[in-house]
Amino acid sequence: MSTMNGMVGKSVKRVEDKRFVTGKGKYTDDIILPLQTYAYFVRSPYAHARIVNVDTGAAIDMPGVLAIYTGKDVEAINGVPCGWQVNFKNGDTMKEPKHPLLVADKVRHVGDAVAMVVAQTREQAKDAAQMVMVDYEELPVVVNAAEAVKPGAPQVHADVPNNICYDWELGNSKAEVDQAMLEAAHITSLEFVNQRMIANAIEPRSYNAFYDEANEKYTLYTSTQDPHLIRLLMSAFVLGIPEHKVRVIGPDVGGGFGSKGDHYAEEALLTWASQKVGRPIKWTAERSESFVSDAQGRDHVTKAEMGFDKEGKILALRVKTYANQGAYLGTFGPAVPTYLYGTLMQGLYTTPKINVDVTGVFTNTTVVDAYRGAGRPEATYLLERLIDLAALEMGMDPADIRFKNFVPPFDGTNQPGYQTQVALLYDSGNYEGVLRKGLSMLGYDDFRKKQQEATRNGKLLGVGFSTYIEACGLAPSAVAGALGARAGLYEMGQVRVQPTGKVTIYTGTHAHGQGHETTFAQVVADRLGIPMADIEIVHGDSDSMAFGMGTYGSRSLAVGGSAIVKSIDKVIEKGKKIAAHKLEANAGDMEFANGKFTVKGTDKSISFGDVALTAYVPHVYPADLEPGLDFTSFYDPTNFTYPFGCHIAVVEVDKETGKVELKRFIAVDDVGNIINPMIVEGQIHGGVAQGIGQALFEGAEFDSNGQLTNASYMDYCMPRADDLPMFETTNQVTPCPHNPLGAKGAGEAGTIGATPAVVNAVIDALWSGGHKVKDIRMPLTSERVWRAMQASVN
Amino acid sequence: MQIRVKVNGVDYTHDVEPRLLLVHYLRDVLRLTGTHIGCDTSICGACTVQVDGNATKSCTLFAVQADGCEITTVEGLSTNGELHALQEGFKEMHGLQCGFCTPGILMTMDEYLKINPNPTEEEIRHGLKGHLCRCTGYQNIVKSVQYAANKLKKEEVPV
Amino acid sequence: MQLTGKQVLNAAPSKVWEKLMDTPTLARIVPGITKLEQTGENAYTSTIQIKMGPVNGSFSGNLQMQDITEPTNFTLKVQQNSKIGNANAAIKVDLIPLNGEQTEVAFDGDAKLSGLLAGMGQRVISGVANTLTKQFFSNLEKELAGSNTEKV
16 A cells, blocks of 8 residues: 555554563553452342342441442433344334343343442452342243244243344345245255354453542443443443543453443443442452353354355345344344344355345343454354355355355446445455465365375365455444444544654544554554654543544444544644745645655755644744644544455364364455554454354353353363464455545454354365265364264265 | 562562462552453463462462462563563564463463473464463464574573 | 262162161261251251362252152252352152162252352263262261161
């Protein structure tokens, strides 16, 4: 891309690392305030039960206890709100039962909070919580979304018939799709589960709230991805405290992955109680609590059919999904299986007829919300499993069948964007390009020979492809609003030039591992021609910056970076006026490059630092110009961005045990222009590891009583260092045509592409050995693969 | 109960509750918050420190069990303001993202490189088995450890 | 969680039955039991202390024998609550005579676990259950041996 001072496109080492490698990071739990007190929550051990009685009598007399709050104490307070509205097909608003801060009547999932104890120390709070006596009357439980809609299923909420939160449809009419299917020479159909995932950021959720009586102001430190959003939701929708009297700070945050995007009841409770107790209150989740109270992800039960003509060209796609929303709606909950899922059903293909039908369902399980990728991995998994399986069933090559169906390349400037059947307008793409690159890295020409050789040697070798697209850069506000978002999704970027020419940048995005302090500084250094050392990036404090929407949906650079660029442009424009005045020239004759304002065609120039000083010491200054050099901009994108790519997995399956060994993993990602290749590569690595995690290792296992049976790090299996190979990654660059940086976003790409590639590879390996298995439920443990092989002995 | 410990070269004497975990002692009493807590079951490794030179998950030890011991935390890894080779390696090779698991990994790998100064990729991956990182996919952690191993070897070349 | 198993004891079914129906004996042989009080016919309240790996807590609740057919079978209903979670179980116990002087005690049932108990690794919990079962039968064997000695 065009880079002005060579700072863009360089793998600059991260400026934030020094504090992290020396143990000087400041995460929420590291903050201990004067007169600190601690909260502990009494949580339901049952998935569904009526609360008969809560007795706090013995607990309140325990040493150090300052207060105990139960559901009755907060009945008058609003519940935690949902940020997106999805309507029923008939236009009715989705069912949105109250998600109370503490439950008074009945608990609806294991981990539902019943009481909060505040005490002088963590141990005292925990001891007292054990003395809170709760009498429960157990009720029947429903866990599975497809079961929950059946007549006679237990009712999670009295006023939500059949547990249906919404039913929703997108694309062509069912009749059109049915008609197209009739013409199909082959229909590949798959009934499958996209299992529930737990984000498991290694930093547990942590909050610390205090009330400043003198100024009547609340402060909340929170391990969140979006401090301003938390302030807005908490102050305006839950507690009814004026927003200017609430400060929300998201300090260093140890990983988010979507689950720290939600506004949680504990945030509001601590803030509310800090005023009543008159002392700061801190709560940090124990890991076992995180497992039952952090928002979880995925959990779809789906039937999908893809119709092809005899050459392998896709004619139609039909999808029916039951999406588990959990017991209540999370902040983004209903948007994930609809607007971030149904809208991606075009994939990279020219499928002419698509119908996707989604039913959102309440169950007696923990809330389901965004988890890295959020909706887009589920859509990609569906499409890429279907197309690879179709190739196997039709005896075609999985690469060939994709080439046949790809949307041809378009740059979005000289050629128009691509209008899908499911509402989106793709910005720019070269889909053949990433697959070609991937095939060449793999050495595909030789692969099938190696596979046959392996079969002869009694081994099962397989390759799996996934060519994905995602919609990122959330989001054009008008489009988001039309899709049911209850907020705009623009971003704020402020450039404050200090009198000495140093620059402080305020962004409304929030970094929790993404390295914004480095990438954003590179953008600024490049545009202003000043050293990175002269730039500081500030994020995560609602009192420091005008507003912000936070970080999720791979939006920060594309949207937040663009807002900063807008402010830089304003700084340069004003700087030209100041410089022109000093140099006795016309502003129109000034140009800015390499940190200097120069009169065009002359050697008369003035440095950026001198202009900054003049702006703050305006002795020689244009009469009609305000002093100061400080601009705030809001950038509202005109479209989503559409990163895409090709992931390829090579696996070997042990014939005797079903154990899957991941031999190679190739990722070719096109995330638009890249500011810092090192950081982008790191994002891809991490995403790929999580995607592989879903395919091979991870998954929440609820039993029929609604108990999460793998609710610890001992039992929930995440990839470790020796489970993974070295990933082979590269990029293709198709710039985003509609934002000034040309960036598309890289945070979720890995997770979206990786999962189906791995599963397809295992299926391919099994077919190579004559096991014509259509599906194995993820994660593909040895046992499940072995059983699938046994069931398909030919 | 009274305990005496030496942490990062400084002697401390404190009266502690017998049930106080070492990690809580380090974080809450000494305010050395570089050591983190990621799970309650000694699985994630974020709380790893060195007790008498041995990498130890400080959530599995009571403070009283460390009585009389010499403890090094991540805050004690660098000397005279110079980054340790591992710290430098993690910065150079992008071995961290959110940074939460990093201190524990540094403390384990510091001991590991003393035992095995010349590890292969596979050995490093095996050495990292006691740690969970959710951000990096481990690839750049492996490279960071390799960087440090190479740097330490060069430093050891006798004059 | 499925609870199944069997154990052969060196005593006639009637002897075994006698021990299993006797409150003081039960109070001696159930592992970790600190309190056992009869509250009605075949019904008891109990407090049991268990300390084994992640399972560490004081359980209190009810034990009840139902569907009693002397001396061949009964169903044991267990409802135990603790701060680390609750357990509800119905276990059918069969006493099968083997060549006169031996009895096979077979049990089969299902336990519903909740809270931390359910979440912290059912694979660990089933190990704990197996250990407790072994302890129970070993204690019972000692009781049976002891009672035999008394008679001699």
